[in-house]
Amino acid sequence: MLEAIGLQKTFQTKAERVFALREFTYAFPEKGLVFILGKSGCGKTTLLNLLGGLDVPTAGQLLYNGEDVAAFSARRREEYRAAHVGIVLQQNNLFFDLTVRENILFCAGEGADPEPVARQLGIEELLDRRINELSGGQAQRVTIARALLQDADILLCDEPTGNLDAATGEEIFRLLKELSADRLVVVVTHDRQSAETYGDAVVRMRAGKIEQTMQADGSGGEACAEDEP
Numbered sequence: 705m706l707e708a709i710g711l712q713k714t715f716q717t718k719a720e721r722v723f724a725l726r727e728f729t730y731a732f733p734e735k736g737l738v739f740i741l742g743k744s745g746c747g748k749t750t751l752l753n754l755l756g757g758l759d760v761p762t763a764g765q766l767l768y769n770g771e772d773v774a775a776f777s778a779r780r781r782e783e784y785r786a787a788h789v790g791i792v793l794q795q796n797n798l799f800f801d802l803t804v805r806e807n808i809l810f811c812a813g814e815g816a817d818p819e820p821v822a823r824q825l826g827i828e829e830l831l832d833r834r835i836n837e838l839s840g841g842q843a844q845r846v847t848i849a850r851a852l853l854q855d856a857d858i859l860l861c862d863e864p865t866g867n868l869d870a871a872t873g874e875e876i877f878r879l880l881k882e883l884s885a886d887r888l889v890v891v892v893t894h895d896r897q898s899a900e901t902y903g904d905a906v907v908r909m910r911a912g913k914i915e916q917t918m919q920a921d922g923s924g925g926e927a928c929a930e931d932e933p
């Protein structure tokens with residue numbers, strides 16, 4: 705389980721000290737889909753970077769199964785990231801003139817097999833196509849396949865549908881929902897409606913802090929507490 709306790713991140717620029725994350729405390733579930741909402745600049749990407757071990761907080765703890773990732777050495781943090789974390793970004797960071805297969809395998813170890821994960825994401829027919837021969841939604845599936853290849857138990861997605869049309873975005877959210885049956889999926893989005901439709905929990909941030917958290921009600925999954933009269 706992943707638990708953030710008082711996570712803080714400041715950046716020192718020439719002119720000032722920026723509080724990107726002021727105080728973020730939240731216990732993420734082991735599995736499920738958690739959405740992070742909030743205005744641009746409120747600290748969402750900073751938070752994902754900390755959760756993924758890509759960056760270290762200036763204060764606070766990030767407990768993964770009780771161990772503080774924030775206190776790990778750089779090497780141990782890299783091991784944590786490699787073993788547990790998959791990352792999906794808005795700009796998909798794929799190599800456009802390589803094939804789907806080559807892209808999925810790009811960071812994978814010797815002998816990795818792209819087929820099971822490609823099948824899971826419905827892109828097995830596309831393995832030998834180049835990225836520039838895919839639609840935006842297909843390309844985003846490739847990014848997710850790459851992130852999942854190492855069997856990540858934490859999938860972090862930073863505005864994964866930001867460059868997609870609404871219908872394709874919806875497809876990706878449904879896919880992330882499916883994937884969250886077996887792992888924790890944390891998704892930053894501006895799409896409040898999808899967050900409330902698909903999220904098991906929604907965290908709304910403001911100025912580096914949590915403004916509100918909403919838990920989907922277990923029964924139907926459609927309503928978030930905030931929507932109740």
Ligand SMILES: Nc1ncnc2c1ncn2[C@@H]1O[C@H](COP(=O)(O)OP(=O)(O)O)[C@@H](O)[C@H]1O
Nearest residue numbers: 715717722724743744745746747748749750751
């Ligand atoms: N490397 C950095 N140096 C200085 N300020 C930064 C850096 N990264 C982010 N920030 C600042 O931290 C705040 C939060 O940024 P970010 O986490 O990217 O927000 P969001 O993803 O919610 O748009 C913003 O004010 C941003 O300008």
Ligand SMILES: [Mg+2]
Nearest residue numbers: 748749750862
């Ligand atoms: Mg961001």
